[in-house]
Amino acid sequence: MPQRPVIGGGLRVVGSVHDRLLAHDGSPVLGRPGLDELSELLAAAALTGRGGAGFPTGRKLATVAAQPRRPAVVVNAVEGEPLSRKDETLIALAPGLVRDGAEILAGALGAGRVVVAVSDRMESAALRRSIAAVGSRAQVRTVAGTFVGGQETAVVNVLNGRPQVPSDPVPPTWERGLERRPTLVVNTETAAQIALLVRHGAAWFRSVGTAEDPGTFLATVSGSSTEVVADGVTETPRGAPMHQVLGLFGLRTDLVSGVLVGGYHGAWLPASALNTPLDVAALAPWGAAPGAGVLHVLDRRQCPIEATASIAGYLAGQSARQCGPCLNGLPVLAHTLALLAGLPGDARRSPTRGSHDLVARVEHLTRLVEYRGACAHPDGTVRMVRSMLRTFGAHLEGHLAGTCPR
Amino acid sequence: MSASRQQVLHVDWTRCDGHGACAELLPTLLALDPWGFPMARGDHVRGDPVVPPGERAQARRAIAACPLLALRLLEVPSRGPVQRAASDAASR
Numbered sequence: 001m002p003q004r005p006v007i008g009g010g011l012r013v014v015g016s017v018h019d020r021l022l023a024h025d026g027s028p029v030l031g032r033p034g035l036d037e038l039s040e041l042l043a044a045a046a047l048t049g050r051g052g053a054g055f056p057t058g059r060k061l062a063t064v065a066a067q068p069r070r071p072a073v074v075v076n077a078v079e080g081e082p083l084s085r086k087d088e089t090l091i092a093l094a095p096g097l098v099r100d101g102a103e104i105l106a107g108a109l110g111a112g113r114v115v116v117a118v119s120d121r122m123e124s125a126a127l128r129r130s131i132a133a134v135g136s137r138a139q140v141r142t143v144a145g146t147f148v149g150g151q152e153t154a155v156v157n158v159l160n161g162r163p164q165v166p167s168d169p170v171p172p173t174w175e176r177g178l179e180r181r182p183t184l185v186v187n188t189e190t191a192a193q194i195a196l197l198v199r200h201g202a203a204w205f206r207s208v209g210t211a212e213d214p215g216t217f218l219a220t221v222s223g224s225s226t227e228v229v230a231d232g233v234t235e236t237p238r239g240a241p242m243h244q245v246l247g248l249f250g251l252r253t254d255l256v257s258g259v260l261v262g263g264y265h266g267a268w269l270p271a272s273a274l275n276t277p278l279d280v281a282a283l284a285p286w287g288a289a290p291g292a293g294v295l296h297v298l299d300r301r302q303c304p305i306e307a308t309a310s311i312a313g314y315l316a317g318q319s320a321r322q323c324g325p326c327l328n329g330l331p332v333l334a335h336t337l338a339l340l341a342g343l344p345g346d347a348r349r350s351p352t353r354g355s356h357d358l359v360a361r362v363e364h365l366t367r368l369v370e371y372r373g374a375c376a377h378p379d380g381t382v383r384m385v386r387s388m389l390r391t392f393g394a395h396l397e398g399h400l401a402g403t404c405p406r
Numbered sequence: 407m408s409a410s411r412q413q414v415l416h417v418d419w420t421r422c423d424g425h426g427a428c429a430e431l432l433p434t435l436l437a438l439d440p441w442g443f444p445m446a447r448g449d450h451v452r453g454d455p456v457v458p459p460g461e462r463a464q465a466r467r468a469i470a471a472c473p474l475l476a477l478r479l480l481e482v483p484s485r486g487p488v489q490r491a492a493s494d495a496a497s498r
Contacts, residue, residue: 168418
């Protein structure tokens with residue numbers, strides 16, 4: 001295994017036998033399939049987006065290709081999720097794959113423009129050099145690496161010279177996006193996976209992962225303490241057991257109370273679920289998905305309700321302040337969670353019945369904000385909060401009885 | 407409109423300021439949340455209330471009455487969500 005560089009912020013990249021993206025030798029992918037050929041490849045590989053939503057990439061491509069106007073391609077490397085470092089890693093270690101993925105998509109679509117939008121929090125010099133080295137027409141644009149600034153519509157807005165905030169999803173970006181062109185927006189890793197798929201073919205792509213959810217993905221691992229797990233990025237097949245991936249970073253299983261899968265918009269899994277395979281089907285019963293590959297381990301010495309309240313507080317502060325239910329609802333939701341986290345102190349003064357009312361209040365607030373914003377921010381926050389209520393139900397009972405059982 | 411389509415009253419939340427005219431004109435479809443923003447009472451597709459054929463004329467009145475131009479009728483499949491920008495559905 002070659003030596004792995006440590007990229008910005010001391011991030012450790014752990015190599016493995018599964019490396020594809022991270023083992024890339026830097027040589028350009030020369031294939032430029034036409035639209036039909038690329039569509040067949042994407043369908044045969046069953047490639048899904050690696051940015052979070054996990055939408056089938058072939059279907060996105062087909063939707064954009066069916067529009068009457070000449071399209072544009074945007075590679076989204078904004079990575080606004082603070083727990084995710086994998087796009088930054090790819091831009092630093094395999095910029096040629098990102099570039100070639102963008103070129104392949106632009107070529108198949110006959111795109112009028114192709115832009116890679118990178119966050120101002122990442123080092124993009126390697127990407128710029130790699131684009132210049134082959135005379136690629138892809139443009140690199142540096143934009144703010146804010147949480148909701150990475151939402152698809154926010155990225156398109158800032159590239160169009162407007163404020164970098166999400167807008168109403170009607171009309172969708174695939175109909176009217178960059179320069180009002182039909183626009184295909186793909187995540188950095190999705191673009192890189194496409195480049196490798198074109199080089200090696202669908203059978204190779206499917207030779208790892210599960211039948212329904214094939215291929216590899218980049219995981220970003222972090223912990224709520226430095227003892228429970230180390231921070232870093234690695235590449236792993238879909239379907240790999242969670243503990244195996246976390247084990248590469250020195251996981252202390254005795255210290256784990258849960259894992260937040262999918263980042264701040266993801267879902268909590270309990271320590272008893274550490275062997276869950278990291279694929280769409282296995283994570284679905286937990287209300288989770290591989291998403292952008294974020295795995296955040298909670299140290300059992302920290303209160304999961306407090307952790308959830310703290311994340312909800314952060315997310316409330318990240319609202320673009322455009323949509324009333326999100327702007328008004330998320331701070332109240334975060335505040336109510338903080339009251340719930342502080343219950344052992346308060347319970348001595350207030351009757352337990354009031355505590356149960358707080359849980360009901362949290363549930364009510366999640367219903368008030370869900371679906372009621374232009375972007376995924378309220379829905380993602382609700383997903384994370386509800387998963388806490390399910391996964392840490394026993395812990396919650398402790399709070400309601402007057403003690404935090406951490 | 408084929409049998410597999412339905413109409414919803416789509417709210418552009420980036421425009422809506424909680425004026426409340428829509429909920430006044432469409433009391434069977436919309437209530438107001440604690441902050442004064444419209445909220446579907448019954449069937450909805452990702453938050454947008456389903457507009458039964460008998461309410462369409464009144465829905466058009468509500469659209470015209472919105473001072474922020476935040477409302478419009480959308481035709482969507484009877485089952486399944488309004489298509490959001492695909493990568494907006496989860497992370498970030």
